[in-house]
Amino acid sequence: MSLKQAATAVRENAHAPYSNFKVGAAIRAGSGTIYSGCNVENVAYPEGTCAEAGAIAAMVAAGETELDEVYVIADAPMPVSPCGGCRQKLAEFGADHVPVIMGTVDGQEQVMTLGELLPGAFNTDHIQGR
Numbered sequence: 001m002s003l004k005q006a007a008t009a010v011r012e013n014a015h016a017p018y019s020n021f022k023v024g025a026a027i028r029a030g031s032g033t034i035y036s037g038c039n040v041e042n043v044a045y046p047e048g049t050c051a052e053a054g055a056i057a058a059m060v061a062a063g064e065t066e067l068d069e070v071y072v073i074a075d076a077p078m079p080v081s082p083c084g085g086c087r088q089k090l091a092e093f094g095a096d097h098v099p100v101i102m103g104t105v106d107g108q109e110q111v112m113t114l115g116e117l118l119p120g121a122f123n124t125d126h127i128q129g130r
């Protein structure tokens with residue numbers, strides 16, 4: 001299964017009754033295995049989680065901590081880019097050169113690297129010596 005297929009399939013399981021905006025995310029990890037996640041909203045709105053966070057949690061739960069490629073898909077008029085918090089979460093496990101493919105269900109795609117999405121990221125250099 002391709003990364004796009006995995007993101008498209010998991011998007012169907014999104015729990016998004018409040019926004020009606022289903023998102024699917026798939027990550028190719030260092031081993032080549034694909035992990036996927038969808039957004040999971042909550043009636044207490046801030047408790048909802050993004051698709052990317054779900055995919056990252058699945059990857060880490062399986063014992064992997066390196067991500068090599070990301071695909072995010074939604075039914076939107078233009079490719080959906082990860083929110084600020086998810087950019088930071090992705091940068092925890094992915095290098096600057098990692099491609100993030102942003103897709104729409106009608107077939108649009110835009111590719112940016114993690115470094116382009118989160119320039120000047122807060123990283124381990126900033127907490128040296130602790």
Ligand code: THU
Pocket residue numbers: 016019021023038039040041048049050051052072080081082083086
């Ligand atoms: N959302 C994601 O899951 N990923 C993104 O990259 C953008 C936004 C979700 C959060 C919320 O459940 C819904 O989309 C509307 O913001």
